[in-house]
Amino acid sequence: MKKWVLFSFLSAGILALLGAPDIGRAFHKLWLASQTLGKPKQANAFRDLHTWLPDRGLRGLYGNLRGHLSYQDLEKLIEIKIFLKGPHTDGKLNLTSNQFGHYNPAFPRWLKQNAIPGRSNPKLRALYQPIYDLSFRRMARTYYLAHRHLHSDPMRLKKIHNDYIGRVKNEEATGQFLGDAFRAFADQMENNGYDWYEANTAPGFWLRRSIDGTDNEFHAGLVALLETHDAAFLKQHR
Template structure:
């Protein structure tokens, strides 16, 4: 490993530490955005995709509408296909508190106040999608096809607004309808957040990075929110 690579990695590690500690004060203008859009907005106030790509030594996206500087969230004809190495790199660098007890103590209240709800929502949505792999794959393939044929309706994801409700179905025929694992209380998550996160995970299934992203999410939850994580994986019911 060359000196420049070591220097670059050390800069990234310091930036990650600093971002965790100062996260509450970053990008205050982003507070009006919902769910993970708020999170991305805050991060982008201190680090562009171009700079993050340089730090990680990889391209973040293999294809899609996103520029080196910002996320293009309104394209109906394409979406960002993440480089499969990207979530691996995130897991390598983004949880410094795993090996730093003092940083963990400092960042735990920050996680609880500013990140916990979004992290939990990501996991809850993924769990339900993953409880029916056939449906998950089918929806990812459908999304890909609609994008490729430039037929993705701007309101396409509205069909998932009620996704967390036990009565959600993709077919009026009970014999044909997809079945999911349901956990009471999940339906209280804001419907707009639900459809956004369903869209995120469908796109990750479509570009093949869903497994690595969820493994990173699990690491985050195990570190900062282990009781929630354990409850989710042991008490799933139909």
């Protein structure tokens, strides 16, 4: 029997014993589906997400998992509007706009409480640890270090913040601007064994969160994930 089949069988049994509700089952399925991340994909399957790297970054992650729980389905499940403002309306993601989505602060708070099944359950923590190591560890560490980098120099952050806001107001493209702003950080991260693309785009995510007011909420959720599955790394880099 293949390892992933055996793993799925055992985990389903454990989940049944725990009597998980619908939300718990949905995120359990997402964690199991995450075992396929990094396997070969057809690039055109991600064309609507405007990414050519289906095994990297947040868009790649969403593209791999949306077949199990889409943006629209997630909103219905949790009964919370994910975005309060921006181009992502009517259950659709608009990833070509020069504007950006302003998250509802309730969403990252909800994720912290519900999307990390092993946080308060040692059995599930042990069950999901191999999946975290395989599919989430690199990205989680990258985003944690990117947040620390972005906030390490308040004057630099303020300048990038103001320049970015100006470009958004003028409907100017922001991708190249952010890529150039964080190129040195990405180069340094790549030298330390991280993925250059994820390191180049992660600070931009945190910049937008500092603008929409959800920086603290998303960071708290990321810290909770690291506390659960990557405590040694977190202790080293705090």
